[in-house]
Amino acid sequence: MSGDTAPASQSTALDFIPRRGCSSLAWRWFGFEKTDIGQKTPICKLCKKAVAVKENSTTNLFHHLRTSHRKDYEEYEKLREPAVIDKPETTNVSDHTGELIAQGLQDALASWSLREDRMVCMTTDSGANVVSALRINKWKRLPCFGHRLHVAIEIVVHCGE
Numbered sequence: 001m002s003g004d005t006a007p008a009s010q011s012t013a014l015d016f017i018p019r020r021g022c023s024s025l026a027w028r029w030f031g032f033e034k035t036d037i038g039q040k041t042p043i044c045k046l047c048k049k050a051v052a053v054k055e056n057s058t059t060n061l062f063h064h065l066r067t068s069h070r071k072d073y074e075e076y077e078k079l080r081e082p083a084v085i086d087k088p089e090t091t092n093v094s095d096h097t098g099e100l101i102a103q104g105l106q107d108a109l110a111s112w113s114l115r116e117d118r119m120v121c122m123t124t125d126s127g128a129n130v131v132s133a134l135r136i137n138k139w140k141r142l143p144c145f146g147h148r149l150h151v152a153i154e155i156v157v158h159c160g161e
Helices: 057-070 069-078 098-110 128-139 147-161
Strands: 004-007 049-051 120-126 141-143
Touching: 057 069, 057 128, 098 128, 120 128, 128 141, 141 147
Parallel strands: 120 141
Antiparallel strands: 004 049
């Protein structure tokens, strides 16, 4: 589904409730009427138009914001710009130790205002330095299925050689 639909009832921005369980920036500008228990029809808080969406996609919400509320869309663009992380001009293999990666991961959590006690686990490949970093931080590791499948396929393919 795409495009806008008819205007919603005469609700004010204060009457809208946020999307349950979502952290997308879209919900700063969109919400649901209190009567929309299933949260099926998002409403623009600025112009009160209902915006058609497909399941949990926010694509049409941002399209509406871009085409109908340009200044607000520019604000969204600024908010979504990733933080600039200073990277050294050159790196060498010794920079990729478990200790340095462990510290880098801690720094990343802090810069994103994420709390370590709320982290369930971290999905990683099976690189020894990354596994070591998680062990150093005492974090639970969940091996990435995609990486494990790739390794298994590589083994099978190369066994025939």
